[in-house]
Amino acid sequence: MSYHHVLSRRRFTIAALASIAAPAVVRAAPRVAVTDVLDRRVTVSRDVARIVLGFYFEDYLAVGGPGAHERLVGISRGAWEGWRNSQWKAYLSALPGLSDIADVGEVDAGTFSVEKVLSLDPDLVILAEWQYRGLGSAVAQLEAAGVPVVVLDYNTQSVERHVISTRLLGELLGRPERAARLADTYATAVEEVVRRVAAAGGERPAVYVELGNKGAGEVGNSYGDVMWGRLIELAGGANIARGRVSRWGPLNPEYVLAADPEAVFIAGSYWTNRDRAVLMGFGVDPEITRRRLAPYLERPGWQRLQAVRERRIHALYHGGARTLHDYAYLQYIAKVLYPEAFRDEDPLRTLQAHYENYLPIRAEGAFMVSYFGA
């Protein structure tokens, strides 16, 4: 009985808030229909001014350009400040206004608050696909209150989804040319990698990728068909986790030895409170990354791996996957696997150029690190 009571009270609150929000919707003519990555038709105001953003903060800023952050009235701050702390700090020093944006909670943590969103009177909510799915019926509550919800997806790590998401952001933010340029750069860069890999031919080298959040003493997750797993396949590698773990999960250390990968990539990030994790990201000295990589080579049997003998142990910034600039990481992986075919490419330079051209901060820190030096 008390359950129903709470429920009805919440409904009432939402209805009340909706009635407050409604005039804003009426005010905001003219409107335009867009299609998001899930093929949902959504009608939004032609110039959105009050946006709640759940994820893909860097991609939002890259497409929206200078001033885009001023349109943000709410963000899932935990997904930025908590998960990508060094990145958050870097952006905060460039755009101090970020700290004033309201926190609407985070879907994975179960703290996302529809009421908070509605109280901010947004004219658009942008969510990642996994957030949209995680929210479930709460999305309907937002829509019932007249707040359009648009879904983006860079996580799938496919050119198609990347391009749709980018162009959609451009349409929403009134920056279609900038978005088209970014989307074309991305698609062209990926095509070029695929073309060169195909031209190089030969057998696809076996590759192992592991998340370095626990340090070498424990076995971290590997990626099957998503994120790094997908990038490795695109870069012409044979991901040894493919078909073993569907999305992510640890591999048996014995299997890694038996598969004898020709290259090993450890994904690092700026995890706080972790003195053995592989640290990477903005403002991190690559030497620290290397120091944290060293124990991996001391794992049982690793000295005999081809990857170690041929000095192909690398670290990648974990925040780099599932973004608009992950083609730079794709180039890096491809160059490790096919050095001849990518002799003229400088993936780190590609990454830096993306930041210089589209973002308010510079890519300074540890993003792509070779353990044995370049």
Next chain:
Amino acid sequence: MASTVSSARQRERTRARRRAFTLVTAFVLLSITLLFDILTGPAMLPLGEVSMALLSPTTTPQGMVSTIVWEIRLPMALTAVVVGASLAIAGTEMQTILDNPLASPYTLGLSAAAGFGAAVAILSGAALFGRTEWAVPGFAFLGAITGCAAIYAVGRLRGLSSGIMVLAGIAILFLFQSLLSLVQYLASPETLQEIVFWLFGSLLKASWQTVAVTAVVLFAVLPLLARDVWRLTALRLGEERARSLGIDVERLRLRVFLAVSLLTAAAVSFVGTIGFVGLVAPHVARMLVGEDQRFLLPLAALCGAVMLSAASILSKLISPGAVVPIGIVTAVAGLPFFFVLILRRGGGAR
């Protein structure tokens, strides 16, 4: 008269012989599963090379085979055996001293308490004696010991009666489960994954150190329990009977409870939550040899070891290359087997 005595003696002797035979069979079974566990793995090494590496660790030409066998397979296989035996013994003696067939390290909340300790260590990135790699097992151990202490403290208020201790254990289970949920709620996705994976129970962290620590605890506790086998057997006749035989039931309960706490804490702190073995292995053993602790104790240990060892093999066969957490496999694969045993025996377990 004399003939009835001698025939009773005769019966006793055949029964002892049958029980000894059961023990030997279980031991042979364990040897087989252990060997099979070492022989199988995603590397699909040839049997000959594995045996070579096993028999002559120093002189094998194949470096990789030797590394896989000695550094990866053996620690995992032996951890499964030692942890399985420890949990089974812990379950048996908990069921005995608390006179409750549902008592086990898992049902009395000790696994949950250990899980909470581990989760706190994972979330906070704490260090123990300056070593972060000791923090998770160390905190898990502390968690389990805390759970035991709480059960003991509550039980003590009521003269260590078994009913109160079981109730306290169940309260501890709920308390630590909700604390655990709270920690999970506070954790970021990557940390959450780490916690959840710990809770599944996995042999992935097995190393020679885990084998050493768990084995030392097991072999330290075994002689202590062995001294009490008669008293524990007598306790199964009922508390009053045991008292009338001159047994100080409270002291016995305390002594055994301490031993069992140590055993459980050491076992779960390295491999995580493996619920099924501690509850079921004692029942299987009891169905086979009855209440006589001289046979029940070793057989339960062997049953637990066989179960976990077999689960380890199964988890490698289900999905070669990936690691299916052994805690999941144990319950899912072990349950049908257990049901069959109950149905065939017509409910010999109590």
